[in-house]
Amino acid sequence: MLFTVLQRPVVITAFVAVMMLVVEYANVQTQGLAQRTLQGSRLRQYALAALLGATPGCLGAYVLVTLHIQRSITLGALVAGMIATSGDELFVMAALFPGTAATMTAGLALVGILAGWLTDSVAQRLGARYHHEGCCSFQEDHGPRCECLTRTGVSEAWHRPTISRLASTGTLLLFVTAIGLGYLGPAEWGWKRAAFFAVGLAGLFIVSTVPEPFLADHVLGHLARRHVPRIFLWTFAAVVAMALLEQYVDVRGLIADNPWTVLLVAAAVGIAPESGPHLVFVTLYADGALPLSILVASSAVQDGHGMLPLLAHSRRDFVVVKAINLAFGLGLGAAMLAAGH
Secondary structure (H helix, E strand, O other), rough: OOHHHHHHHHHHHHHHHHHHHHHHHHHHHOOOOHHOOOOHHHHHHHHOOOOOOOOOHHHHHHHHHHHHHOOOOOOHHHHHHHHHOOEEEHHHHHOOHHHHHHHHHHHHHHHHHHHHHHHHHHHHHOOOOOOOOOOOOOOOOOOOOOOOOOOOHHHHHHOOOOHHHHHHHHHHEEEEEEEEOOOOOOOOOOOHHHHHHHHHHHHHHHHHHHHHHHHHHHHHHHHHHHHHHOOOOOOOOHHHHHHHHHHHHOOHHHHOHHHHHHHHHHHOOOOOOOOOOOHHHHHHHHHOOOOOOHHHHHHHHHOOOOOOOHHHHHHHHHHHHHHHHHHHHHHHHHHHOOOOO
């Protein structure tokens, strides 16, 4: 029973961590691309901001907040990105119900574009000025460019491999082997198991070829220390809570009898600039105990850690963006719930 309870959090945590590694690797390799691409017309800003927000994890949200603080994008573009983003939870949703996650994210991106346009239009009519004076010291720091495939670099890395490289490579090798043999993840070979296997191989390639600074800063310093423990603990807590609730409480019946209350609770929890509590609603939906409308509302309002830099820089803008997200999240969730979804 302990193995059954632990298997799901382990698989989810491993998949999320490797996906975050792939995204961070791509982010470092294309440093400065987001800022150059987002320059242009308002509509282009909304579309690209929503696309950037729809990427899994908090990196896209961090980039958008940085660009807004630097006065490179409007408040509406920031709103578009924050409605589209679901933070680290999107990694988990991709692992549990990828088709629904992709469709929902695409829909939220479209809603985000509309919300961004309305935000700037209303602000312009009211004569509101939402731009700061800027903050020149708050710059997007991607670190040095990662030269990962130089022959000398890879050979030197494995001539005398560090403990961190051996540990990260060994861990991912075990993960890929366990997925391939069916000890973890889906029991049968299919596109989902193949996706897990491919993601594991991508992570194995990255930790085997990147230079030591990338391994120390991004893999161990960032992912292993900051994200992996939190994701595992929150996922484990959600799985255990669900298992205990199902023993003593009719969760499906409780939600079915009080869907509007649960909708309000999900949206309220989404206000917190934190990844973790929202995994409860993801787990409930994956187990068939939660309607899609409530998951959509939760995803529209919450944005993981993406808004933390803005909270530190401008509490006014933080409140404005969160209020707009809450309004659209509740509106969209209520409309879907009334329609029976």
